Amino acid sequence: MIEKTNVVWHQTTITKQDREKQSGQKGVVIWFTGLSGSGKSTLANRLEAALFAGGHRTYLLDGDNIRSGLNRDLGFSDIDRRENIRRISEVAKLFVDSNTIVLTAFISPFREDRIAARQKVEAGEFIEVYVKCDLSICESRDPKGLYKKARSGVIPSFTGIDSPYEAPNAPELIVNTENQDPEASTEQIIRFLKEKKIIH
Numbered sequence: 325m326i327e328k329t330n331v332v333w334h335q336t337t338i339t340k341q342d343r344e345k346q347s348g349q350k351g352v353v354i355w356f357t358g359l360s361g362s363g364k365s366t367l368a369n370r371l372e373a374a375l376f377a378g379g380h381r382t383y384l385l386d387g388d389n390i391r392s393g394l395n396r397d398l399g400f401s402d403i404d405r406r407e408n409i410r411r412i413s414e415v416a417k418l419f420v421d422s423n424t425i426v427l428t429a430f431i432s433p434f435r436e437d438r439i440a441a442r443q444k445v446e447a448g449e450f451i452e453v454y455v456k457c458d459l460s461i462c463e464s465r466d467p468k469g470l471y472k473k474a475r476s477g478v479i480p481s482f483t484g485i486d487s488p489y490e491a492p493n494a495p496e497l498i499v500n501t502e503n504q505d506p507e508a509s510t511e512q513i514i515r516f517l518k519e520k521k522i523i524h
C-alpha cells in the first residue's frame with residue numbers, strides 16, 4: 325500500500341445534502357450478490373429499466389463491464405476478488421454521494437467484503453439483495469457456458485465449484501429465482517423498495 329500520511333480529505337463546497345435538495349433524490353446502493361447464473365445481471369437490468377422509466381437517476385455497475393475497464397488488472401483469485409469488490413464499493417459510495425441509485429451485479433462471494441461495502445455508506449443506504457439459486461439450477465442454466473468449462477477444468481477457481489460463495493446472513497431481501505420468472509422477481513424488489521420508502 326502507498327504511504328498516505330500527507331493525504332488530507334478535502335471537504336467539497338457543494339455537499340451531498342445540497343445535491344439531495346436540488347435533485348429531490350437520495351442515493352442508495354442496491355447490491356446484488358449470488359452465484360454465476362443466479363440472475364443478478366438480469367434482475368439489475370430489469371430493475372434499472374423500471375426505475376429509470378419511473379424518473380429515477382440510476383447507474384448499473386455490472387461484473388463483466390467493470391472487469392474490462394477499471395478492474396482489468398484483476399483475475400479470480402481470492403485476493404483479486406476482494407480487491408475487485410473493494411474498488412467497486414468505493415465507486416458505489418461515490419455514486420451514492422452524487423444521489424444516484426446505483427445497482428451492482430457482482431458475485432461478491434465474501435461476506436466480509438460485502439460488510440465492508442455496507443460500512444462505506446450511511447445506515448439505510450445499502451440494500452443487499454441475495455439472489456438465491458441452487459448451484460445445480462445455475463449450472464443447468466449456464467447462460468454463458470462457463471460451468472461447462474469450469475467442470476472440464478478449463479476455468480479454474482470457479483465460484484461454487486472450486487471457489488467459495490458465502491451467502492449473506494442478514495440481507496435486506498432474498499429473491500429466490502429457482503421457481504420464479506424474472507418479471508415476478510423484479511416486481512418483488514420494486515415492492516420492497518416501495519414498502520421501505522426508498523422509491524415512491
Ligand SMILES: Nc1ncnc2c1ncn2[C@@H]1O[C@H](COP(=O)(O)OS(=O)(=O)O)[C@@H](OP(=O)(O)O)[C@H]1O
Pocket residue numbers: 359360361364365387388391400404405406408409429430431432433468470479480481482483487
Ligand atoms: N473463475 C470464475 N468464477 C466466477 N466467475 C467467473 C470466473 N471466471 C470468469 N467469470 C465471469 O466473471 C463474472 C464474475 O465476476 P465478478 O466480478 O462478479 O466476480 S467476483 O465478485 O469478483 O467474485 C461471472 O459473471 P456472472 O455469471 O454474471 O456472475 C462470469 O461471467
Ligand SMILES: Nc1ncnc2c1ncn2[C@@H]1O[C@H](COP(=O)(O)OP(=O)(O)O)[C@@H](O)[C@H]1O
Pocket residue numbers: 358359360361362363364365366367429465467500501502504505506507509
Ligand atoms: N427469476 C429470475 N430472475 C433472474 N433470472 C432468471 C430468473 N429465472 C430464470 N432466469 C434466467 O437465469 C439466467 C440468469 O443469468 P444472469 O442474469 O446472467 O445471471 P448472473 O448475472 O447472476 O450470472 C438468465 O438466463 C435468466 O433468464
